[in-house]
Amino acid sequence: MSSSDIFIGETIGTAVLILLGAGVCAAVTLKHSKARNAGWLAITFGWGFAVLTGAYLAGGVSGAHLNPAVTIGLAIEGGTKWSDVPLYLASELLGAMIGAVLVWLAYYGQFRAHLTDPEVLEAHRGEEGMVDPAAAPKAGPVLGIFSTGPEIRNAVQNVVSEVIATVVLVLAILTQGLNDNGNGIGTLGALITALVVVGIGLSLGGPTGYAINPVRDLGPRIVHALLPLPNKGGSDWGYAWIPVVGPLIGGALAGGLYNLAFA
Structure with a gap:
């Protein structure tokens, strides 16, 4: 597998993952979206389908890691060369940023309408993040479209929640075996992984929103x-x-556990 394969596969695959995953969050959150208030089930299945699509696109090119925690787990397990890890991580970060920009473009009008709506402004008046909270209220939970946040802010619990959920994800990937490239999940593995992500969202997503991917x-x-x-x-x-830290720890633990219990 060449460096260009890794870069192209991981960048495109991760971009599609975030486009569809953050896209479902935008669809459920923003005013004037036809899917507004569709709820947690829509979000969890949307993220599952996002993983499925990104993995299908990138699987035959780069192995479809799409996630530094997966990359670290595979490196510890032995399926990925450590010399390739920096390129995987950089490509995944670039792809994630591209995907987020595409969500903004796709929902540009909805973002503008939501963030200038008087009811939304009033509902979030004085929240953290404004230069002058008394004069300019924060508008809406749009950060939740782009990134995760805890329901109860407790650093230890939040890290532990992310570690546990990521161990489940990465261990489920490692125990499927590798594709023909020997460096990622196969076609059936993409479907299984997508269903695992849905399950994690439904069962373990409540505390932090289940980033499970730095x-x-x-x-x-x-x-x-x-x-x-x-x-x-x-x-x-x-x-x-x-x-970032929780999933990386979880990916490393999953790689070590795989070598101890399954290799």
């Missing part, structure tokens, strides 16, 4: 900080390390 959270959070969204509020950088 670039799924970090890339769109960077884009949220950079995009010219009116009244968008802060990007919650104080929490941003948790959905």
Whole structure:
């Protein structure tokens, strides 16, 4: 597998993953979206289909890691060369940022309408992130379209939740075996992994929103900080390390557990 294969596959696959995953969050959240208030089931299945599509696109090219936690787990397991890990991680982050920008473009009108709606502005008046909360309210939960956040802000619990959910994901991938390239999931594995992601969302997504993927959270959070969204509020950088560190620990633990119990 060449460096260009890794770069192209991971960038495109992760971009599609975020486009469809963050896209369902936008569809459920934003005013003037036909799917507004569709709920948690729509989000969990939307993310599952996002994984399925991204993995199908990238599987035959780069192995469809689409997730640094998966890359780390595969490197520890032995299916991915450590020398390839930096390129995988950089490509995944780039793809995640591209996907987030595409969501903004697809929902541009809905973002503008939502973030200038008087009812939304009033509902979120004085929330964290505004330069002058008394004069300019934060508008709406649009950060949740781009990145995750906890229901109860407790760093230890939040990290543990992300670790547990990521161990389930990466261990489920590792125990499927590798594709013909020997460096990722096969075609059937993409479907199984998508269903595992749905299951994680339904069962373990409640505490933190189940990032289970560092670039799924970090890339769109960077884009949220950079995009010219009116009244968008802060990007919650104080929490941003948790959905990066937790999944990386979970991916490493899953790789080690696989070698101990299944190899």
